[in-house]
Amino acid sequence: MLKIENLTKSYRKRLVIQDLTIKVAPGEIYGLLGPNGAGKTTTINIICNLLQPDSGRIAINNQPISEATKKLIGVAPQENLLYKTLSCEENLNFYAQIYGLNKQQRQKQVQECLKAVNLLDRAKSPVETLSGGMQRRLNIAVALVHQPKLVILDEPTTGLDIESRYEIWELIRSLKDRGITILLTTHLLDEAERLCQRIGIIKQGHIVAEGTLEELRKRVKAEEIVVLQTSEEENAIARGKKLGFTHRLYGNDLAFWLPERLDLKEILSFFEGIPIESITRHPVRLEHIYVEVISKR
Numbered sequence: 001m002l003k004i005e006n007l008t009k010s011y012r013k014r015l016v017i018q019d020l021t022i023k024v025a026p027g028e029i030y031g032l033l034g035p036n037g038a039g040k041t042t043t044i045n046i047i048c049n050l051l052q053p054d055s056g057r058i059a060i061n062n063q064p065i066s067e068a069t070k071k072l073i074g075v076a077p078q079e080n081l082l083y084k085t086l087s088c089e090e091n092l093n094f095y096a097q098i099y100g101l102n103k104q105q106r107q108k109q110v111q112e113c114l115k116a117v118n119l120l121d122r123a124k125s126p127v128e129t130l131s132g133g134m135q136r137r138l139n140i141a142v143a144l145v146h147q148p149k150l151v152i153l154d155e156p157t158t159g160l161d162i163e164s165r166y167e168i169w170e171l172i173r174s175l176k177d178r179g180i181t182i183l184l185t186t187h188l189l190d191e192a193e194r195l196c197q198r199i200g201i202i203k204q205g206h207i208v209a210e211g212t213l214e215e216l217r218k219r220v221k222a223e224e225i226v227v228l229q230t231s232e233e234e235n236a237i238a239r240g241k242k243l244g245f246t247h248r249l250y251g252n253d254l255a256f257w258l259p260e261r262l263d264l265k266e267i268l269s270f271f272e273g274i275p276i277e278s279i280t281r282h283p284v285r286l287e288h289i290y291v292e293v294i295s296k297r
């Protein structure tokens with residue numbers, strides 16, 4: 001559905017996209033993750049033909065990017081593109097008009113999009129009277145109004161409470177069920193873990209890891225991650241080293257990578273003589289993979 005090959009882009013002389021290659025299959029949810037400034041928005045702007053790359057190729061449905069391919073794409077940007085004093089219906093109608101839908105098509109599409117994002121009962125409400133979660137859903141509806149094949153969701157749930165996030169996750173899954181291809185950017189790794197079939201991690205404008213969660217898990221050579229709280233961190237690290245366990249600091253958490261699942265007694269016996277205040281066990285999560293990939297020099 002979306003094919004980006006060897007893309008490069010500089011702002012003045014600063015290279016911000018470097019030999020970027022991404023392929024998104026039809027009907028998949030692809031998560032593009034990366035730190036601030038990694039080049040996600042620049043990539044989205046190039047896909048949307050708002051910015052010209054210096055080199056590389058991009059195709060949607062095998063058609064090179066052009067004014068014509070804009071109609072195949074719907075974008076819900078990071079900042080809601082909504083007119084606050086207009087109602088939900090009026091906002092959608094306005095965008096549908098920009099996309100050239102005739103009156104009949106607009107009437108149909110506005111109702112369908114409101115239904116898809118569960119806002120039919122708020123059709124006449126001005127945007128400024130909606131909750132943050134509702135506004136976010138309407139922002140996604142705007143991206144759907146012209147029935148695109150590829151929908152780009154730029155941080156769709158940032159700043160929302162957990163219930164609103166659940167609603168948006170359900171909405172994203174329902175779009176996938178309708179056969180829509182989704183490119184999702186997010187800083188919320190649990191969101192990517194739950195929604196995405198494949199994930200690409202971008203660093204300084206280049207994909208440094210890509211695959212399904214299972215494939216990416218192979219980058220962390222652990223069956224389990226154990227987090228210890230101890231007043232003797234140095235001793236615990238030295239003990240872990242002796243046992244051949246890789247250790248990492250995730251924020252303030254001292255973690256050890258265990259090569260196999262062991263019972264708790266055995267794990268505690270490794271650290272005998274070191275005061276352990278708490279111990280928690282975790283499967284390898286996207287967070288651990290992400291830190292590995294991003295912090296690698």
Ligand SMILES: Nc1ncnc2c1ncn2[C@@H]1O[C@H](COP(=O)(O)OP(=O)(O)OP(=O)(O)O)[C@@H](O)[C@H]1O
Nearest residue numbers: 011012014016034035036037038039040041042043
């Ligand atoms: N118009 C511009 N002129 C010059 N530099 C820019 C411009 N837009 C972006 N940049 C730079 O390009 C790099 C990539 O920015 P981009 O906004 O694409 O990153 P991002 O991954 O979307 O970041 P975030 O997660 O914070 O949204 C950054 O270093 C940014 O400062």
